[in-house]
Amino acid sequence: MSFSLASKVALVTGAGSGIGEAIALRFARAGALVWAADVNEDAARNTIRLIREGGGEGEALRLDVTSDADFVAALARVPIVDVLVANAGIGHVGTVLTTSVADFERILSVNVVGVLRTLKTWMPGMVERKRGAVVITGSTAGLEGLVDRFAYTASKHAVVGMMRCAALDHATSGVRVNAVCPGRVETPFVKARLREYPDPEAAYREMASTQAQRRMGTPEEIANAALFLASDEASFITGAALAVDGGWTAGMFPQK
Numbered sequence: 001m002s003f004s005l006a007s008k009v010a011l012v013t014g015a016g017s018g019i020g021e022a023i024a025l026r027f028a029r030a031g032a033l034v035w036a037a038d039v040n041e042d043a044a045r046n047t048i049r050l051i052r053e054g055g056g057e058g059e060a061l062r063l064d065v066t067s068d069a070d071f072v073a074a075l076a077r078v079p080i081v082d083v084l085v086a087n088a089g090i091g092h093v094g095t096v097l098t099t100s101v102a103d104f105e106r107i108l109s110v111n112v113v114g115v116l117r118t119l120k121t122w123m124p125g126m127v128e129r130k131r132g133a134v135v136i137t138g139s140t141a142g143l144e145g146l147v148d149r150f151a152y153t154a155s156k157h158a159v160v161g162m163m164r165c166a167a168l169d170h171a172t173s174g175v176r177v178n179a180v181c182p183g184r185v186e187t188p189f190v191k192a193r194l195r196e197y198p199d200p201e202a203a204y205r206e207m208a209s210t211q212a213q214r215r216m217g218t219p220e221e222i223a224n225a226a227l228f229l230a231s232d233e234a235s236f237i238t239g240a241a242l243a244v245d246g247g248w249t250a251g252m253f254p255q256k
């Protein structure tokens with residue numbers, strides 16, 4: 001089955017790279033007109049260039065999810081959205097002892113308040129029109145604790161909680177709200193990090209070892225899951241945190 005977003009308008013935050021870029025490209029291939037929003041406008045433009053090269057339709061939008069003014073301007077340009085993907089997010093490494101309050105607030109301001117601003121900007125119109133699908137990029141860090149990811153895990157747990165509440169509050173409105181929760185994904189950023197290790201293959205195996213399938217996911221695999229949740233075929237799914245993690249959160253598995 002191939003899921004269609006024909007005649008839908010989709011907006012994706014953090015669409016200039018990695019998972020957001022893959023979602024934007026996949027949604028455009030499924031027929032959506034895609035607004036690629038990113039704090040890095042050049043990166044957003046590049047995503048739109050790739051979409052157009054593939055025969056799709058889209059526009060780039062500069063949007064810093066920490067800026068109220070950017071959201072006001074974005075809503076003026078894109079007043080109606082059928083599919084909203086709150087994907088922009090940043091990582092952080094640290095324990096409770098090594099994470100500063102400033103770092104914690106910075107992570108929450110992008111990963112949590114940024115998602116809040118995204119929902120508050122476009123969900124009212126969806127609720128008013130009684131239709132729409134929201135997909136939030138969570139993480140396995142929103143489903144269980146991760147070592148040395150104190151602030152990031154806090155932020156992704158918050159995002160999963162926000163998704164569940166927004167889904168419940170609007171369950172009868174025709175608007176569905178779900179999260180895709182990736183495990184480790186081989187984004188360009190991760191690939192660049194791997195190349196810095198003396199033994200990149202060993203580093204890959206180490207990073208992939210948290211997943212039962214013993215490999216990292218690809219951005220396209222996350223995008224496929226987001227497409228399903230955004231499509232009408234997922235009409236009875238709301239409030240779901242869909243793990244796309246190669247079995248990471250399924251339970252214990254032998255470390256071999």
Ligand SMILES: NC(=O)c1ccc[n+]([C@@H]2O[C@H](COP(=O)([O-])OP(=O)(O)OC[C@H]3O[C@@H](n4cnc5c(N)ncnc54)[C@H](O)[C@@H]3O)[C@@H](O)[C@H]2O)c1
Pocket residue numbers: 013014015016017018019020037038039040043063064065066087088089090091110114137138139140181182183184185186187188189190
């Ligand atoms: N890569 C992984 O292994 C992984 C795993 C689980 C969850 N995630 C989540 O997936 C999402 C995307 O991550 P990615 O790996 O594709 O990262 P990435 O760094 O490749 O892309 C993130 C994009 O978000 C943009 N961005 C950063 N701050 C922003 C802001 N303030 N406003 C608007 N855009 C901003 C960046 O410019 C970039 O284009 C994040 O929410 C991340 O937490 C990633």
